[in-house]
Amino acid sequence: MLQSTQSVMKEALWKLGYKDNVYELLKEPSRLLEVRIPVSMDDRSVKVFTGYRAQHNDAAGPIKGGIRFHPDVDAETIKALSIWTALKCGIADLPFGGGKGGIACDPRHLSLGELERLSRGYVRAVSQIVGPAKDILGPDVFTNSQIMAWMVDEYNRLKRYDSPGFISGKPLALGGSEGRERASSLGVAICVEEAAKKNRLRIKGSRVIIQGFGNAGSYLAKYLHDAGAIIVGISDAYGALYDPDGLPVEYLLNRRDSFGTVTSLFEGTITNAELLEQECDILVPAAVSGQITKENAHNIKASIIVEAAGGPTTLEAEKTLDSMGILVVPDVLAGSGGIIVSYFEWVQNKQGLYWPLEEIEEKLRLKMTEAFNTIFDSAQSRRINMRLAAYMAGAQKMAEASIKRGWV
Template identity: 40%
Template structure:
């Protein structure tokens, strides 16, 4: 296990550790851009262009509530870069959605698509609303009006939204229908993450968790750790965490801890992950099935081989990074490690596999869905999973090459791969006019 030192970590609460050094998504994305650029001989003018989004659309979204009143929400769509292809990224419904958050997350999507060598650029959007306070009918009206407001700036060859926090396949179905009604033809390729019955892809919802499991397997092989001798703790048992846990369990790893918002199930002998419902199957059920419950904070510092934070951002911080006992961290969530924690873990030789690689299964299968929609030909689940594994292995090899040749961290290696591809495309296309 990785060496540890004394820490002031408070394990008395199941809430995520507050990060005094946390930064905004935009600040993080720009810092990572500068960091990768420092390792590369690229035109500084390209870096300057990539600091900013191509466009940011801000709209008002009025809807009639069920009680007859009208309420107005604010929506955003930030389109960062399209040098390699159409913009691609999620739409989220959350009360804290802001312009800068969408810009920063859109930049992350640019890096993620480039890491996976997908012909997309990054985008992100959403509405500042608490979806839990909306009825299903209100959420549908919100989505259809938002689709109308964005109609001129999205499309299958321009910008393709997908589900994100607070949205789901049904949300994408409403958005696709609203767009199609205005266009006068069914246009399934305008969004991904739809139900398969209307052009969605098999395996899309499971894809981020599957990619986390694939990358965990590959990194364990790299460090000569047989999966059947590997212990794993996973924070979060939603779509990402549960799918990763069940696959790794099937492949021979010992899953010793899983968690939801109420706490973590811990069994050093191993958990039968198939017997514990995921959040989608039964919300907040993990602790109901547990004989031994620990806090989410304690899970992060368990003496295991692999730690997979797959729930919230900013959970590994300067307050708890010294106490992380795992040798390998595979980021299932977006941004679970703060910059200070990242530096501490690197100093302690804890390998951190970044989110832009590990959970890229979602955007990769979204790409497959887009291809299926364009060609009007559905793929089997077996083909989707086989193609995903091929793409994840190719991305892993590219990052591994940079990691070994440049003697950098895995995160730096991933951003170097991404920025190299984006810069090459910008150099080839030039600046118009």
């Protein structure tokens, strides 16, 4: 994941005309903290978890980025994700540098009390390098508003003052923003709409497959279903459902558990890999990385792919998709809705003035639409794919800020 990210970053900076020393600065996070977090478990044992916080580049402003709780969290993954977040900030023209944090764990196997103690332990471990003017945390994979509430409470205890701007994705009662929970999905939905326009495809009646039914995938399914799309396939960690005539979206949404799983309630499921190769107009990988590879890319039947997950398409697969004329909207663009509304939350916390949902979604749509069209037009004029165009748009701001500061 990190090597692929660096490869595209290097090409993007070269096409922008920057010297090699700019790439040397931006190819890795400027700072990576690894921490050990002891947690008292319910059985009275003490388990030690490993956590990370990567800060990519703060030339354009304080660091911003989420925290994920996942078994596959490691240093290399967190490094790559911090670069992606930095690119998202550049694409959306936010006054932030990118960061990412995580803990190697499976929250599905932790009790509520264990999860709270782990969340608070993480804040204590990283408290010296984070804060509302240094590094603003936020939710990511398998973390939610309750975890953010525990974290902001722990930070306030440590600092002995109230600091809602320390973290985004909080409950509304603690200074959270309207629309934050579904911001990532709305951002993806806007990109689906814009990509469909470019391909002269109407959303109403389009057949859509969404791989992943967690926070992003489930909200996206509802958005597109309400817009008239036919959701023909969804999946979770245990399998996939596919029906060419359309799935009962509302029923599935009502039956999913807190981790977004629902397929275990049904017989006749297929695998996630099989779902990717089914007939559809629009495919949205919203699960995990590395799903579309050189082995299965030639079997993709969609005309549009919008990446809601991080890194679902390998670079080798993308070459095949490009040759097949499939429009791929990259994750660093499609997945930027969450960080945009996190920025809105940070601004509202600083002002002490909170905006209604309609205003937030209007501001989000404006930023996403502008970013999509800028990147699409750049890709067309330069005759490159949208991923490279997005990396160029995202890297330019932090490169310029680093140069103006005299760092390179």
